Amino acid sequence: MANLALTGIRKTYPNGAVAVRGVDMTIDDGEFIVFVGPSGCGKSTLLRMVAGLESITEGSIHIGDRLINDVSPADRDVAMVFQNYALYPHMTVRGNMSYGLKNRGMPKEEINKRVNDAASLLRIGDYLDRQPNELSGGQRQRVAMGRAIVREPEVFLFDEPLSNLDAKLRVQMRIEIKRLQRRLNVTSIYVTHDQTEAMTLADRLAVINDGKIEQMGAPIELYNNPATLFVATFIGAPQMNLLPAQFDGEKLISNTLSLSGYDGLPQSQNLILGIRPDTLRTDDNGQLEMRVDLVEQHGADNLIYGAILNSENTDSEETEFCFKTGQEVMPEIDSTLRLGFDPDKTLIFDKESGDRLR
Template identity: 60%
Template sequence: MATITLDTVRKVYAGNVEAVKGVSVDIDDGEFIVLVGPSGCGKSTLLRMIAGLEDITTGDISIGDRIVNKVDPADRDIAMVFQNYALYPHMTVYNNLAYGLRNRKIAKDEIDRRVKEAARILEIGDYLERKPRMLSGGQRQRVAMGRAIVREPAAFLFDEPLSNLDAKLRVQMRVEIKRLQKALGTTSVYVTHDQLEAMTLADRLIVLNGGAIEQIGAPVDVYDKPASTFVASFIGSPAMNLVPVRSENGRLQAESGAGLDAPNLHGSDRYLLGIRPEHLEISGEKANGTDGLSMEFTVNVLEPVGAESYIYGQLDGAGPEIVVRAPSHARYDPGTVLYLNATAADIHFFDAENGRRIEG
């Protein structure tokens, strides 16, 4: 196991395209870090630089107490798991797991010990004599992880390993990976664009946008206190509602002129007001004199999703579209007028110009 340190790491491609913009972060020994963000945000490039598969333009990457900028991937004491299983189809599961160790001239008895221990941990002991074509997608991904485990590396690097699995298998494998990482205690860096996957796996999230870090923190902290409108929109499904507002006589009104009432808590004239769909309470009447938020809302679409429903609509029927989470039995026809209320503690404010969070 080892710490991983990135010190002002940049990656610039030909044409002066800056894919990673001076990223600095310390990853603790045994920590599970998830790099999350949309396509093109630099997360896979960053992971590949840690692995040694991409050159670093400037900055330093350390694994343990060693700067590895010029160290070959094979000598960095890391193991990678990709979304493509990359198993040898003509080899048994046992031989797929053992192949890398044989190339490193590990003793036969030690190879056997490591392979059987990895198979026990991943519950694939019954499949060691099977070929990959005889395995399900989830079983193949377990073998791919087993190939990393047998190396007993200082760190695991995961590059969207669940992308090729169906929804049910992804849920199962998330649980498996979390359990496995805690059992082994190995430092892990995991890349995904799936914010639910990121939230469930991470000790800490690193949210990336355009090659730069938007926020680092525990999943619950990132969700409860997003550092920017980008984080507020990316983390959470459905995304946080963001409403442009202005101050009038010490209270806030929607920029569109739609019906909204909330206290002006910061003394500025204009903000973006944020509220998560689950923090909006549906009412048949406006909450007068509230210290929180109250707004008139016209239903456009109701979307049942099983255990709950999402109601999409507009402020005053003409303002910005927002979404509210409702019980699964909720039934509202298009055009129905409701009032949505929320407490002051659940309201977020962001700078209208740069999108950064404004603290109370």
């Protein structure tokens, strides 16, 4: 078991494209880290650099005290679960799981013991003699994990392992992966673009955008205290509502809204007011007026989509808005809702830099 340290990691492809621009992080022994970000943000590249499948342009990666920049993938003591499982199609489940051990010259009894242990842990003991094409998606996923587990590596790497599964299975496997990681207590990095997976699995979450880490921390910390506009919009579903706003030194003004209690903000025309959909409530004296376009009934919750009414200049673009409430609130389409919120729970960002101001 060991911790993992990434220092000043950069990746530039031969064609000049920059995938990763300076990443530093330290991952503690047994920690479950999730890299989350939109597609093309460099999260998979970063993972593959740890695995040794991509070369490192600049910076260093240490596992424990060992510098692994130039160590071959096989000797890094890492195991990886691929998005499309990458099982060897012509080998049985047992063959798939033992291939890596055989290549390392492990004695047969030891291989069998490890494969059997992993199989019973993953409940695939009955399928050991089958071939991957005889298995369902979930079973293949388990075999792919089994192949990683038998190696007993220092670090597990998961590259969007659940994205090929249907929704129900995905939730189930997500819980299993979390449980398994707790039990084996192996340092893990998990890459996903699914923020629910990211929130639920991670001990710490790294939100990656454009090859840089936007923010890293415990999932709930990132939800409550996003450092940037990007993190605020990326974490949380439905997405945070954003309203253009300005501060004149006394009041924060956004359309019809005029809020006090924001002392200390710089005077600016270019601010963004962020309100999470679940911090809103219906309020007859509320300052926000919303025209209802669509109601999504999710069972316990209703998501109400619409636009904020703009009394001053009706020409300007209407701002998309979402309000999350209980199933009892069921407004008519095209009706108008009055909404109130707690100013303490709002977030203020600088429009230009995306930095959080409050």
